[in-house]
Amino acid sequence: xxxxxxxxxxxxxxxxxxxxxxxxxxxxxxxxxxxxxxxxxxxxxxxxxxxxxxxxxxxxxxxxxxxxxxxx
Ligand SMILES: [Zn+2]
Numbered sequence: 571x572x573x574x575x576x577x578x579x580x581x582x583x584x585x586x587x588x589x590x591x592x593x594x595x596x597x598x599x600x601x602x603x604x605x606x607x608x609x610x611x612x613x614x615x616x617x618x619x620x621x622x623x624x625x626x627x628x629x630x631x632x633x634x635x636x637x638x639x640x641x642x
Contacts, residue, residue, distance in 0.1 A: 575627065582623035
């Protein structure tokens with residue numbers, strides 16, 4: 571992941587999709603909200619999803635929108 575921590579400027583690691591990370595409580599939000607978390611609406615041709623980035627140094631966490639095409 572080409573993302574620097576906004577606190578200490580160290581490299582951040584991809585901690586996975588937000589929907590996977592939040593797990594159970596995602597079940598309490600409605601489908602439309604789940605789609606907003608899992609993917610940005612209207613971008614099927616260039617699908618993006620929200621991942622969590624975790625700083626390798628200070629463990630600061632930040633939501634990062636990632637294009638899935640870049641992951642393949
Ligand atoms: Zn940091």
